[in-house]
Amino acid sequence: MIHKDDPNAATEALKRKQGRTRPEFLNQNTLDRVAHGHAKDLIELGAQSAIPIKRVRPQNELTTREVSQVLREVILGRRIMAKVGEQTWDEVYACHFLVDIEGWRITIYNDCDELDYCEQAVSPDEQRWDFDPGARTDPIALLSMWEHQTLERLLKAL
Structure with a gap:
C-alpha cells in the first residue's frame, strides 16, 4: 500500500x-x-x-501449431509417415485413419475419401492434442491448399 x-x-x-x-x-x-x-x-x-x-x-498438451508443423514436415519430405493398421485410406472411406510419423501417432478423419480434420495427436514423449469441436481450428486447417492436397495424396498412397 x-x-x-x-x-x-x-x-x-x-x-x-x-x-x-x-x-x-x-x-x-x-x-x-x-x-x-x-x-x-x-x-x-x-x-x-x-x-x-x-x-x-x-x-502435456500440444498446440495446434506444433501438430500442424509435424504434418508440414511430412509434406515437405523431412519426416516419414506410415499407416498404422491394415486398412488403406480408401478402405476406411468415412472413419478415422491412424498414422505414425516417426513416433508421433496422429489420427486423421477420412470423410468420404477426403481429408477432413485431425482428431488426435500424441507425440513420442506422450504430449497430446485432441480435437475440440468448439475450437476455431485444427492442425489440418492451418495447412495451405497445396499442403492439404499434398497430404491427402500422401495418405491415399499409404
Whole structure:
C-alpha cells in the first residue's frame, strides 16, 4: 500500500522485494508444476475474483501449431509417415485413419475419401492434442491448399 505522505514508499517497497531471494526449492519448474497441477482450481478462483486469469496450458498438451508443423514436415519430405493398421485410406472411406510419423501417432478423419480434420495427436514423449469441436481450428486447417492436397495424396498412397 502506498502512503500519500511518503512519495518514496513505493520505491523502497520495490527495492525490498527485489532484494529478497527465493528459496531454492521454489524454482521456476516447481512453481510451473504447481500451477499446472492446480490450473482448474486457480481458474475457478480467478472466476470468483475481479482479476481475469488466462487459461494455463497443461505441460502435456500440444498446440495446434506444433501438430500442424509435424504434418508440414511430412509434406515437405523431412519426416516419414506410415499407416498404422491394415486398412488403406480408401478402405476406411468415412472413419478415422491412424498414422505414425516417426513416433508421433496422429489420427486423421477420412470423410468420404477426403481429408477432413485431425482428431488426435500424441507425440513420442506422450504430449497430446485432441480435437475440440468448439475450437476455431485444427492442425489440418492451418495447412495451405497445396499442403492439404499434398497430404491427402500422401495418405491415399499409404
